[in-house]
Structures are given as structure tokens and as C-alpha cells.
Amino acid sequence: MSDLTTAPPVERAPAEEPQDRGLRATLAGMADRVRGGDLGVWPVVAGLVVIWTVMQILNPVFLSSANLVNLAMECVPVGVIALGVVFMLLVGQIDLSVGSVSGLSAAITAVLFVDHGMPAVVALVAAAAAGCLIGWFYAQVFNRLGVPSFVITLAGLLGFLGLQLWILGPKGSINLPFDSWLVTFAQLDFVPPWLAYALVAAGAGALYWTGHARAAARRRAGLPATTEQTLVLRSAVLLAGLAVAVWYLSRDRGVGWMFVLFLGLVLATHYVLSRTKYGKSVYAVGGNVEAARRAGINVKAVYTSAFVVCTTLAAVGGILAAARLAASNQSSGGGDVNLNAIAAAVIGGTSLFGGRGNAFAALLGIVVIQSISSGLTLLNLDSSYRFMVTGAVLLLAVALDSVARRSRRTHGRA
Amino acid sequence: MSPTPTPTAPAPAAAEDGALLSLRGISKSFGAVAALTGVDLDVAAGEVVALVGDNGAGKSTLVKVLSGVHPPDAGTITFESREVAVPSPAAAQQLGIATVFQDLALCENLNVIENLFLGRELRALRLDEVAMEVRSRELLRQLSAKIPSVEAPVAALSGGQRQTVAIARSLLGDPKVIILDEPTAALGVAQTAEVLNLIERLRERGLGVIMISHNMADVKAVADRVAVLRLGRNNGVFDAEATSAEELVAAITGATDNVVSRRSRRARPSGGGPDPEDGAGADAEPAADEQVPTTAMTKGDGDE
Structure with a gap:
């Protein structure tokens, strides 16, 4: 062993040339990541293509503008809930009570708005605040007593379902007035086509501009940067894709404002998770709690924030669901809402093992789930089939996650 | 078996004046168990001090005292000629004492x-x-x-x-002082060389390095001085150049005649290597060495 002293010095790191990453390098890197088990969004995109193809063959109405407009609107309530679930899964915890919390928030909204005649805004804020408070309560139990999140939220699942029934009272169902802006927003408000195209152009422009600024800053610092060609191509693809989507949806009613709200939430969440110190701490806590603690991250605060974000988004999702249905009843947030929200996050590519996933998982996952649901409904198949198919897809997604995880291990990317 | 230190080589005096970090009479008990008793340690800038000792000798406790995990019960810590307290890990970092623990804690x-x-x-x-x-x-x-x-x-x-x-x-x-807890444990030969090179580079940057190790070859490869702890007390500070691995093992176990030295004598009957006769505690009772688990030359992470 002593000859280690005379061992030749380890050769210097191969100086990484500040070489720009062209299109080919970008694609090669992508393929390399997939082979290494870092699948990203590819499985879910592939799954979506398969589902849409099969559904379209079975029923030609499926890909019609009218159905897709409806599909987009149906995605939003559970999609917003799934966005919160992504936070919980990222820190390596789970919330099983999102369905009950959304139902409770729907009940609070309806009772305050309809029965007590309060302004809609007050009812909304109260419902969202209730969700926020529930998350804070969960976090206190979790941080102070060390009860697993699984058990806390299982208790919450039952407890808040009970509270929802109690608040609704013996009537059991409250209709929201159709002429309220809440219901209008969820059912009838669509973006005018010119504005939709403008938003698309703005989005593609923003993608190009941020990418360009970033590449320029990296080049100034002598770091490899994405080439102009790739940036332009990326933005052009986005522009074309979204423009076609808007055009197709505009043949019917168009893009709902509620869907725009959902997209906005997804983009905001994406920014917070990927570009802020807080976002990094969320991933760190999910990856290795001890490392996060030693790096000086306030681990308890990160857990608290995840619980609060999750239950608050669940409450917002509950309000949107009630508005969409124009009613709040005993089955609001019941049935498959809970599992659909969690399944959407997982199907979209958020790992159940923590520390892996992103905001777009909620969007992609809920589109998959709603596509299955919508397609089977069009085939006049009742919910028994829907449950079975959704269950199978969820199992497939989790199995894929586990296999990919094993592949990451063997490729040293765990 | 007395823990009287009998250094075979005089400790370089340089550390006395130019010490960046000096510990004097550090004691720490956990309930009835005295983990450290009156331990002294010096590190100068641009110096690698290896901290060696058997399992339970108090190495990890000493590191935890320095990194602010456990405040000491008694003794003084002098850092850059000022007496300081290290009540918390944050305080240690503030002072400029960084610790890399054995479980690296990376995400x-x-x-x-x-x-x-x-x-x-x-x-x-x-x-x-x-x-x-x-x-x-x-x-x-x-x-x-x-x-x-x-x-x-x-x-x-x-x-x-x-x-x-x-x-x-x-x-x-x-940081000004960096503490490495078993940096080469569980590493392969090439990776160990890589880390040893890195430690030399830290020394070139003028940092004081305290390196805990079980591996005598690694210790002799990079350390300037070797501080031996035994049963929570100092058991000598040795010049890494002038001291043989056998002498270090003797200081660690408290006996020259032990499992490790007997093995090496069997392997080299011609008696090559430094003469163990003038080492410490040559007349130690033979039974004692069997009770002391010998970890020198092993690479396990059995420390605490």
C-alpha cells in the first residue's frame, strides 16, 4: 500500500472546452439519459400517444375539437390537486387526504357563498385558508410527533370527510347559482382566439428570450451554452405546436380560462422548484434528509411548506371542481378524486421514492387519466371499466418508475 | 498498562508556536463514560496531522468537539491565538473549521x-x-x-x-482547518491515491488538515505528524517520516508485542524493518493485547 505515495499524480481533469451544445449534442444527451434510466417525460408522452390512438380508433369523436375542449376543462380541478401531490412526493412523503380536503373546501365554499350569502371571494379565501390550516396542522403532527405522513393523512382522509358531511348538513347538496362568476369561470369563460394566439406567441417568445439570455450569460462566463440554432428550433416547435392546438380547440369553444389558470400554476411551480433556493431544498430533502440538514436547510420548514402547499392546492382544486359541477355535495372529492390526483403525479413521472419529478408531471399525468376517463365514457362504458383501466395504468407507471430506478442504479445515476 | 506516552521521535516543535488550532486538556464524558481525558492537539497551517487510535479511543468524540456537535466538559480550544468556544456546528463553520464526516451526506x-x-x-x-x-x-x-x-x-x-x-x-x-473523518475508508487503491493527492493539495493551499484514519499506509503517505489517542488520552505525537507503522501500531494498542506485530514478524522472519525492541511498553503483559481489538491496517469503518 505504501507505494501509493509514489503513485503518479492523478491526471488532471480533461479540460472541458467551453464548447457550445448544438442540436446533435442535445439529442445525444437526451438519448443517453433515457438509456441510463432517466426517462423524463418520454414514457408518459408515448403512453398518451397510444391512448389517444386507441381511443380515436374505438370512437372517432374522441379527438374532435368539442371533446378535447371538454377534456382540457375536466383536467383542471384534479390537475391542480395533483400539482400539490407532486410537492409531497418530491419531499418523499404522501398525502392521502387530498380528496377529502378538496371536498371539505367545496362544502365550505358552497355553505358560505350560498347559505350565508357571502361574496364569492370571501368564500374562496375561507376555503383556501382552511386547506392551508389543515396542511399546517399535518406538518405540526409530522414534525413534532414524528407520525408518518401516510398515517396522518389517512386519519385526515376520514376526519375531513366527516367534517365535510357535517358542514353540508342534512341537505347533503348545495347548488351554486349558474350566474355567479365562479361557475361562469369554470364552465363558460373561454379565451378569445386572438388572445390565445397572442399568449402562445408570448410563451414561445419568452422561451426563446430566456434561453438566449442564459446562453449569452454562459458564453460570457466561458461555459458551454446551447446554440442559437437549438434555441430557435425549440421555440419554433413550441410555437407551432401550441398554435395548432389553439386553432383546433378554437373550432369549438376554444381554450378555457380555467385551463390557462392551471397552466399558469404549473409554470409558476416549475419556476419555484427549478430556479429557487427553496426548490433545491425540496429536492435535497427528498433525496437525502440528513445531507439537507447538515447543509443548513431547515428540514422541518421544508416539510411544513410541502404539507401546506399540497392541502392548499387540494382546497383550490375542490373549489374549481365545485364550480365546474355548479354544486357541492356529499360525494364532492370522494370516489376516485383522491387516487386520480396521486396517480396523475406518479404517472406524470414523479417518483414515489422522493427527490425526482417536476411540475409538468401533474399536467401530463392528469391528461393521461382524463383521456382514459373521457374515452371510456364515450364508449358508454361505466366507471367499473374506468377504475380497472386507470388502476392498470397506475400500476404500469409505478412499475416503470421502479424499473427505471433500478436502471439508474446500475448506470450509477440512482 | 500505563498510557505513558513514549514517543520514539520527538514531535516537531513547529506546531507549538505556529499552531493554527490548539486543544489543551480537552475532556468529555458521556454519563459515567470518560470519552476524552485531558487531550492536547495542535495543527499548524499547511500541516496534515493524522489522528489515529483504536476503536473507542476517542477520535470521533474529539472531532465532534471540534466541529461543535458536542461541547467539551473541560479544556480550551485556541484558534488563531484566540481562545474560542465551539457550541454548535454553525459556530465551527463561522470560525473556519470544516468537517467532512465519513458518511459524506451528499444528495x-x-x-x-x-x-x-x-x-x-x-x-x-x-x-x-x-x-x-x-x-x-x-x-x-x-x-x-x-x-x-x-x-x-x-x-x-x-x-x-x-x-x-x-x-x-x-x-x-x-475554512482554515479541515477535518476529514476516514477519508479513504471503503475506497479502492486508485481512488485512495486520488484522495491522498487531494489532501496534499489542501496542505499546499495552507490549510491545517486533521485526518482520522485506520490505515497506517495512508497516514504515513500524507501526514506530517501523527497524534495517537488511546483510551481517551494522548499517547504520543510522532513524526510521520521517522516513525514506522509498527511503532504507530504499538502506540495505538499500547504494546509492541501484539497481534499485528507478531504477524509481520512471521511474514518477515529476517526481522526487516525498524526494531520494535525500543518501542513503547515492550514489557506489557502478553494477555493484554488479546483484549484490544486491533484495527490498524484494516479498512473497516468500525469506529463508533
């Missing part, structure tokens, strides 16, 4: 840059990714670290590379 799902800057990212609300990447590359280049890519997740790195990342991370706080 495998994050890449090298994210791990280096974890908890001290630049610009909290709009991360300055360019500046962090530039700083990361610069730091790793200074350490001549062999990292495939700063954008690689830590999961993709070898044990030696992870150790490098962990050490680089501790350097971001601009």
Missing part, C-alpha cells in the same frame, strides 16, 4: 454544482446558475479533481469522486 439526486452549493445557493429567488457553475469548475480545477461533469448527478460518481465533492463543498466556506 444523490442532485448534480455536483447543486451539492456544492446546497444550502448556500447564490441569489435565492433567481438562482445565479452561471456564477455557481463557474465557481464549481474553478474549485474542482484547483483541486485537480477528476469529475466527469459538474452536471452529473452525484449518484454517477465513484467513491473517490464523492469524497472530492464533499471536500470541495467544505472548502466553499473558506
